[in-house]
Amino acid sequence: MTLRIDPASIAPPPPEEQARLLSRRRRLMLALNLATVFIIATVAASIAASGGWTGADIILVLCVIAITPWHAIGFWNALVGLVLLHGTRDGVARAAPFLSGSDSDAPVLVRTALLMTLRNEDPERALSRLRAVKAELDRTGFGGMFDCFVLSDTSRPDVAAAEEAAVARWRADMGGRGLFYRRRSENTGFKAGNVRDFCERWGAGYELMLPLDADSLMGAPAILRMVRIMQAHPRIGILQSLVVGLPSRSAFARLFQFGMRAGMRCYTLGATWWAGDCGPFWGHNALVRIAPFRAHCTLPDLPGPPPLGGPILSHDQVEAVLMRRAGYEVRVVPVESESYEENPPALPDFLARDARWCVGNMQYLKLLRLPGAHPMGRFQLAWAVLMFATIPALPLALLALPFAAYAAPEGVAGPAAALYLGLMVLSLFPKLAGFLDVALTPGMAARYGGAGRFALSAGIELAFSFLLSAVSAVATTVLLLRLALHAGRGGRRWEWGGQARDAHALSWGRAARDLAAPTLFALLVAGLTLALAPGLLVWILPLIAGGLLAIPLAVVTADPRLGRALERWRICALPEEQAPPAVLAALTQGKESLHRAA
Numbered sequence: 001m002t003l004r005i006d007p008a009s010i011a012p013p014p015p016e017e018q019a020r021l022l023s024r025r026r027r028l029m030l031a032l033n034l035a036t037v038f039i040i041a042t043v044a045a046s047i048a049a050s051g052g053w054t055g056a057d058i059i060l061v062l063c064v065i066a067i068t069p070w071h072a073i074g075f076w077n078a079l080v081g082l083v084l085l086h087g088t089r090d091g092v093a094r095a096a097p098f099l100s101g102s103d104s105d106a107p108v109l110v111r112t113a114l115l116m117t118l119r120n121e122d123p124e125r126a127l128s129r130l131r132a133v134k135a136e137l138d139r140t141g142f143g144g145m146f147d148c149f150v151l152s153d154t155s156r157p158d159v160a161a162a163e164e165a166a167v168a169r170w171r172a173d174m175g176g177r178g179l180f181y182r183r184r185s186e187n188t189g190f191k192a193g194n195v196r197d198f199c200e201r202w203g204a205g206y207e208l209m210l211p212l213d214a215d216s217l218m219g220a221p222a223i224l225r226m227v228r229i230m231q232a233h234p235r236i237g238i239l240q241s242l243v244v245g246l247p248s249r250s251a252f253a254r255l256f257q258f259g260m261r262a263g264m265r266c267y268t269l270g271a272t273w274w275a276g277d278c279g280p281f282w283g284h285n286a287l288v289r290i291a292p293f294r295a296h297c298t299l300p301d302l303p304g305p306p307p308l309g310g311p312i313l314s315h316d317q318v319e320a321v322l323m324r325r326a327g328y329e330v331r332v333v334p335v336e337s338e339s340y341e342e343n344p345p346a347l348p349d350f351l352a353r354d355a356r357w358c359v360g361n362m363q364y365l366k367l368l369r370l371p372g373a374h375p376m377g378r379f380q381l382a383w384a385v386l387m388f389a390t391i392p393a394l395p396l397a398l399l400a401l402p403f404a405a406y407a408a409p410e411g412v413a414g415p416a417a418a419l420y421l422g423l424m425v426l427s428l429f430p431k432l433a434g435f436l437d438v439a440l441t442p443g444m445a446a447r448y449g450g451a452g453r454f455a456l457s458a459g460i461e462l463a464f465s466f467l468l469s470a471v472s473a474v475a476t477t478v479l480l481l482r483l484a485l486h487a488g489r490g491g492r493r494w495e496w497g498g499q500a501r502d503a504h505a506l507s508w509g510r511a512a513r514d515l516a517a518p519t520l521f522a523l524l525v526a527g528l529t530l531a532l533a534p535g536l537l538v539w540i541l542p543l544i545a546g547g548l549l550a551i552p553l554a555v556v557t558a559d560p561r562l563g564r565a566l567e568r569w570r571i572c573a574l575p576e577e578q579a580p581p582a583v584l585a586a587l588t589q590g591k592e593s594l595h596r597a598a
Helices: 016-049 055-086 091-095 123-139 157-173 190-205 220-232 251-275 290-296 315-325 347-367 375-389 393-407 413-440 451-485 508-514 516-532 534-548 550-558 560-569 582-597
Strands: 112-118 146-152 179-183 208-212 236-245 286-289 329-341
Touching: 016 055, 016 251, 016 413, 055 091, 055 251, 055 375, 055 393, 055 413, 091 251, 091 329, 112 123, 112 190, 123 146, 123 157, 123 208, 123 220, 123 582, 146 157, 146 190, 157 179, 179 190, 190 208, 190 290, 190 315, 208 220, 208 290, 220 236, 220 286, 220 329, 236 251, 236 290, 236 315, 251 329, 251 347, 251 413, 251 451, 251 550, 251 560, 286 290, 290 315, 315 329, 315 347, 315 375, 347 375, 347 451, 347 508, 347 550, 375 451, 393 451, 393 516, 393 534, 413 451, 451 516, 451 534, 451 550, 508 516, 508 550, 516 534, 516 550, 534 550, 550 560
Parallel strands: 112 146, 112 208, 146 179, 236 329
Antiparallel strands: 208 286, 236 286
């Protein structure tokens, strides 16, 4: 039997008490963050004023104020999450009360469409993931409630032919049931337009859809748990899973996702505690209720020329705001489950992905006055803009710092060092909280290869993150400068397309071309510091070392030999390497089946 939920019969919004509780939590978080920004701004201003204000001092204080809010909210989210995990008995239930009863064996009564969106990707590689997901769902006995849709925006004829052949082989294996393939001739609306086309054509036949990217993978237990939550809570319009990285043979991806996983765990739980029914949407590995999505989440074309005008590139958070505006909840499952993605295998690939995100997020500037949006929705759009818009404050501060240090009076070094270290703690705390969570959770360190390997991996990753953030900050600053220079005059039209997914070597020539700007910037800052305030160099070295080492960093971390060595030594290992979930085994079997058929 298929259960269809009538929107008219949906229960009213959460009780007033829950709304009041969320309001109190949000006011508390606002107060904590404003107090943090005020304290740091006051300390920075007092240090700058101690020797009389200079132009460099003014720039530094403004940069500190710009940088602090992002780090402050990360600190408080992570601290709240850590307390919920280890300072209370029911911390997860307090943050996500909708999880109650979701682990039951209740039957699955709603039909769900598994969507994989593709554009010029390796079809066998991508489809092996969707096949693995469907195979595991079939083994649960509920597979008949899930159909698969391969939604292609591929523009290359050779890739399109390979897609059609791969789908035909899969359809033959499964008897032609429950598998649909469609390729659009034009990439209208990018991925959001691709999903919108599905909703218009086939959406009426399904209650839910589960969008998956070409690198997505989800286990059946995670999917069934989320479906049961959506059945039990019909006011939830979007249910986002906590996505973590898959084990990788790329050294770069391995290092990055080890730290990213640590930084997300406590942060996401803390954010869920106060964001509540106004959570984020990341566009994949999430369940979406189709009827309200189709009715209320149509994306507007933005005014003006590209890259900031036209179709919205980062569609997901806008769709979350529109869903919430329509009266539906947007929730996050704030605990790890079998929900995975892959990360870029090399530094240039990472910077290219970041650039697309940056352009997409900057488009939100045109949506901040979206009529009828929930206040939290406006905040999330503004916060997504600030995520990138405040990044140039760091390179600018590094340029101003030698001049400020040159004119600084004696006695200011101590307070300045304390402020510097305080900002470091704020920025690193989400990751440190994740590492502490592993250390405090019985048996968790063993899942990462043991306490010794985990501690060593954490140290290596922290050093890597300093190097990476220095390179990324300069690259983002250059991109934002280009966007500002071309504002209103048009420019490059950005879009999502096929991405590098597997470990691959990187030539020194390409690394030099791609990373010239971070390298030259770091050399400039180092030269100014040596000339004006040589004693400062040791302090700022963690912030410019990434630029100085950008080219060798990119080449070395892309080298498959280093990736194999880290895998062999179990450095930055993930729990799935020691105890692979069933869906990873299904993925391996699916790949072998495809290769045999080919």
